[in-house]
Amino acid sequence: MVDSYVLSESSMFVLKHRLILKTCGRTTLLDAIKPLRELADKHCGFNKVQDIFYSHKNLMRPHMQEEPHKCFAKEVEILDELFDNGEAYCLGKVNSDCWYLYTLNQFCDPILVPDQTLEVLMTKLDPEVMKMFTCEESSTAREITEKTGIGMLWPNMKIDDFLFDPCGYSMNGVFDEDKYMTIHVTPEDEFSYVSFETNASERCYKRMIGDVLQIFHPGKFILTVFANKHSVADISCTTHTEYKFSNYRKDAAQHVHFENYDLRYLSFQKAPS
Numbered sequence: 001m002v003d004s005y006v007l008s009e010s011s012m013f014v015l016k017h018r019l020i021l022k023t024c025g026r027t028t029l030l031d032a033i034k035p036l037r038e039l040a041d042k043h044c045g046f047n048k049v050q051d052i053f054y055s056h057k058n059l060m061r062p063h064m065q066e067e068p069h070k071c072f073a074k075e076v077e078i079l080d081e082l083f084d085n086g087e088a089y090c091l092g093k094v095n096s097d098c099w100y101l102y103t104l105n106q107f108c109d110p111i112l113v114p115d116q117t118l119e120v121l122m123t124k125l126d127p128e129v130m131k132m133f134t135c136e137e138s139s140t141a142r143e144i145t146e147k148t149g150i151g152m153l154w155p156n157m158k159i160d161d162f163l164f165d166p167c168g169y170s171m172n173g174v175f176d177e178d179k180y181m182t183i184h185v186t187p188e189d190e191f192s193y194v195s196f197e198t199n200a201s202e203r204c205y206k207r208m209i210g211d212v213l214q215i216f217h218p219g220k221f222i223l224t225v226f227a228n229k230h231s232v233a234d235i236s237c238t239t240h241t242e243y244k245f246s247n248y249r250k251d252a253a254q255h256v257h258f259e260n261y262d263l264r265y266l267s268f269q270k271a272p273s
């Protein structure tokens, strides 16, 4: 079972043993950790955190954030106060596009269920495509979901979508009992950004990523794939020919082996035509 919520600045998913919060703007997400732990303990008797995955792409305008979110090192200081044995990583190129991750990476009770997460973080989007995600060009979120093809990304997906005024779009989709997909679109040309995330179970995500690229036409994108050893997601296929996308060239690729997961990071940009 997965419960899904589209919130004004974020998406939230609640699964049996996991909570996913995705935020944007100047949200001070780390302030939510203590109250969330208290609520999980009070209402469900969950008093131990098995793992956390706090991640974000390098920010376009870090100086506009509230403390401690201006700088990842400061965020890590706060996380280290909240968790024992956390580990902080930066994947990608620190002088251009990179992706920060804080995780516990501790060996925990064997995780026997398949688990995988794909994220596609897109920047430098096509302004013509971004126009569709504005009230000027579209009347409802449902209209956008249908005309862009977002609604067809997974068959029989139950969708909750929202169009912001004057622009911006969020959608959560749920399918196959405990699977979700979430897309957030910031269409403003000076800082256009689209995030896509899913825990869909696929051996290779090439088709799904291709469909997402076909909708959004980003100038650049980052892919991250997490998979545990029970997952059908084959991390190794990301290194071979399968993760080639026409009109894009790969400019970074890294692999991290954690106690419970493998992680692949790839970044791409449009090839000069």
Ligand SMILES: C[S@@+](CC[C@H](N)C(=O)[O-])C[C@H]1O[C@@H](n2cnc3c(N)ncnc32)[C@H](O)[C@@H]1O
Pocket (backbone or CB within 6 Å): 008, 009, 010, 011, 022, 023, 024, 025, 164, 165, 166, 167, 168, 169, 170, 184, 185, 186, 187, 188, 195
């Ligand atoms: C899709 S929303 C939320 C994004 C999301 N939480 C994420 O993870 O990226 C961001 C876009 O909506 C617009 N927007 C308009 N009103 C908003 C509001 N009340 N809260 C958040 N975003 C809003 C922003 O300008 C931006 O283009």
